[in-house]
Amino acid sequence: MKNVRLSVYPPEGSVKMTVPLFTGDGAIHSAIVSRLAWIRRQQERFRTQARQTKREMVNGETIYWLGRRYRLNVVESPRASYVLQERIGYIDLYCRKDAGAERRESILYEWYRSRLKMMVPGLLATWEPVIGVHAEDWGIKRMKTRWGTCSPAAKRIWLNLELAKKSPHCIEYVLVHELVHLLEPSHNARFTALMTRFMPLWTHYRSELNQAPLADEDWKY
Numbered sequence: 152m153k154n155v156r157l158s159v160y161p162p163e164g165s166v167k168m169t170v171p172l173f174t175g176d177g178a179i180h181s182a183i184v185s186r187l188a189w190i191r192r193q194q195e196r197f198r199t200q201a202r203q204t205k206r207e208m209v210n211g212e213t214i215y216w217l218g219r220r221y222r223l224n225v226v227e228s229p230r231a232s233y234v235l236q237e238r239i240g241y242i243d244l245y246c247r248k249d250a251g252a253e254r255r256e257s258i259l260y261e262w263y264r265s266r267l268k269m270m271v272p273g274l275l276a277t278w279e280p281v282i283g284v285h286a287e288d289w290g291i292k293r294m295k296t297r298w299g300t301c302s303p304a305a306k307r308i309w310l311n312l313e314l315a316k317k318s319p320h321c322i323e324y325v326l327v328h329e330l331v332h333l334l335e336p337s338h339n340a341r342f343t344a345l346m347t348r349f350m351p352l353w354t355h356y357r358s359e360l361n362q363a364p365l366a367d368e369d370w371k372y
C-alpha cells in the first residue's frame with residue numbers, strides 16, 4: 152500500500168483502515184482524527200438508509216428470494232392467504248383486503264419457511280456424507296444476530312429464516328458451517344482448516360453473506 156485508505160461499511164458503519172507497512176501509531180491516529188467527520192457522515196447515511204428500508208409490504212416493493220430481487224405484487228383474496236412465485240421478476244402475495252403490513256410480512260415469511268424446509272433435506276443429504284456427520288435434528292427460525300446455530304451435544308442445527316433472502320450458495324455455506332461444528336464446536340484453527348477442506352471458497356460466501364444487508368436488522372456472523 153502507498154496510501155492510507157479508510158472505508159466505512161454497512162450496515163453498522165464499521166471502519167476499515169489500510170496503511171503502508173511502516174506507518175507509525177501517531178500518523179495512524181492523526182489520519183483517523185482528521186477524517187472523523189467524514190466517518191460520522193457515512194455512518195449516519197447507513198442509519199438513514201436502514202430506516203428507509205422498513206417494510207411496508209406494498210405493491211412494487213423489493214422482495215428478496217434466494218439472492219434475487221423481486222417486485223411484490225399484492226392481490227386481494229377473500230379467502231386463503233398464500234404466495235406465488237411463478238411470474239418472472241414478481242412475487243404475488245394473496246391476502247385479505249384488511250391484511251396490514253405485519254400480516255402480509257408474516258404470510259411471506261411462512262412461505263419462505265416452507266420453501267426453505269423443502270431445500271434443507273437435499274442439502275443435508277449432499278453434505279452429511281462429505282463432512283462425515285449426521286444432524287439428529289434441524290430447524291428454521293428467525294434469529295436477530297446469527298445466520299445459524301449448532302448444538303453439538305444434541306447434534307441439532309438451526310438456520311435463520313432470513314437466509315431465504317440470500318443466494319443458494321450462502322445458505323449452503325451456513326449449513327456447512329453448522330455441520331462442521333459437529334466436528335469442532337469452536338471457531339479455532341481446526342475449524343477453519345475443516346471449512347477450507349470441505350468448502351474452499353467459504354470466505355467468499357461469508358463476505359457475500361455479510362455485505363449490505365437484505366434484512367432490516369444488523370447481522371453478524
Ligand SMILES: [Zn+2]
Pocket residue numbers: 328332338
Ligand atoms: Zn459457528
